[in-house]
Amino acid sequence: xxxxxVQSLQQxxxxxxxxxxxTTEVPTLTIEQAYEIQSAGMEIALGxxxxxxxxxxxxxxxxxxxxxxxYEPIRGYLLSSMEIQKGDAVVRDRWIHxxxxxxxxxxxxxxxxxxxxxxxxIRSLEFAGPALExxxxxxENFSFSLPDVIADNTSAAGFIVGRTNWIDRLNEIGRFGVSxxxxxxxxxxxxxxxxxxxxLLSVVGLARALGxxxxxxxxxxxxxxxxxxxxxxxxxxxxxxxxxxxxxxSFRVV
Ligand code: OOG
Ligand code: MG
Numbered sequence: 001x002x003x004x005x006v007q008s009l010q011q012x013x014x015x016x017x018x019x020x021x022x023t024t025e026v027p028t029l030t031i032e033q034a035y036e037i038q039s040a041g042m043e044i045a046l047g048x049x050x051x052x053x054x055x056x057x058x059x060x061x062x063x064x065x066x067x068x069x070x071y072e073p074i075r076g077y078l079l080s081s082m083e084i085q086k087g088d089a090v091v092r093d094r095w096i097h098x099x100x101x102x103x104x105x106x107x108x109x110x111x112x113x114x115x116x117x118x119x120x121x122i123r124s125l126e127f128a129g130p131a132l133e134x135x136x137x138x139x140e141n142f143s144f145s146l147p148d149v150i151a152d153n154t155s156a157a158g159f160i161v162g163r164t165n166w167i168d169r170l171n172e173i174g175r176f177g178v179s180x181x182x183x184x185x186x187x188x189x190x191x192x193x194x195x196x197x198x199x200l201l202s203v204v205g206l207a208r209a210l211g212x213x214x215x216x217x218x219x220x221x222x223x224x225x226x227x228x229x230x231x232x233x234x235x236x237x238x239x240x241x242x243x244x245x246x247x248x249x250s251f252r253v254v
Contacts, residue, residue: 002033006040009152012138016096021139021148034150041153042077053222054078055210056133057202058154060226061194064101067230070146075206076154078222084134084160089254092236095136095157100234101227102178102242104192104199105131105161111218112203114211121203126219128166128173128200130244132251133224134158135231159224164247172245174198178228181241188229199225 005022012019022037023029046052058064058074065071084090092098107127112120136157139148149155166173173192180188192199202225207217217223234240234253241250 002037003040005037005151006044009037009041009138010044012096016093018096018138018140021144022151023145023148029147029151031147031150034147037151038076038153045079050079050081052077053080053083054224055206055217055221056154056156056159056224057206057226058149060196060199060202061190061228063190063194063230064227067227068142068144068149070144070149072146073202073205073226074146074150074154075209076156078156078159078224082156082158083222084158084251086160086162086249088251090134090158090251092234092253095134096138097136097142098157098234099135099142099231100180100240101133101135101231102180102188102190102229102244103131103133103227104173104195104225105129105159106200106203106223106225107220108217108223109219111216112207113216114208116204116207116211118198118200118204121200121207122170125167128170129164130162130178130242130247130249131224132160132240132242132249133227159222160249160251161222162244162247162249164244166245170200176245179243180229180232181243182232182234183239187232190229192228194228195226202226
């Protein structure tokens with residue numbers, strides 16, 4: 001019954017054409033059904049030889065919640081095909097209407113699931129460093145409600161992880177800042193602390209939510225903890241720069 005919506009969202013990706021929110025056609029769509037649609041989309045991608053390389057949290061800061069007018073944290077999955085290496089150009093035409101946002105990325109050295117605590121996350125950390133997420137809502141104008149964006153795998157489209165590891169500076173992450181420049185002009189400023197007061201709490205929430213489904217964050221997976229600032233749209237020719245303590249993570253759009 002839900003499979004037609006899974007198909008329709010995948011069609012939007014293939015055609016690079018946004019559609020109307022699912023809830024305009026199914027106003028009763030529940031959060032549970034939305035996660036079912038999301039999982040079914042993941043199974044199709046995995047069947048098509050892509051691989052699951054991590055998870056993402058979304059709408060974990062006020063700035064992001066206001067950005068899309070949805071006020072609940074959400075989670076999605078990351079595929080290997082979404083990863084872009086630092087230094088590589090970003091190809092605009094892969095997507096419908098891409099946007100970028102700064103995030104803290106985390107990698108664990110041991111798996112975490114049900115009942116995970118902040119202590120567990122800190123103990124299991126292998127990497128905590130800068131990242132950029134690229135979003136591409138499959139809905140017109142990035143306009144959607146909570147179940148819509150969950151079904152659409154939380155607008156996930158791409159991500160770039162930096163190389164600087166802050167695990168020896170965890171106490172300072174709450175004082176870090178980040179600024180995002182587009183073509184030299186500062187468009188966004190923020191701090192990782194904007195994410196739930198401590199972005200590692202986002203990892204706790206993710207581990208627990210996966211645990212309720214009998215899943216875990218596996219060792220080596222990338223976890224994006226959620227946008228720190230509102231996202232910014234970009235077009236061909238733009239230079240996007242994110243300036244973090246110890247590293248600039250930037251790309252040129254071609
Ligand atoms: C929804 C995805 C939210 C984040 O980090 O908050 C997200 C969107 O903004 O389209 O990835
Ligand atoms: Mg994000």
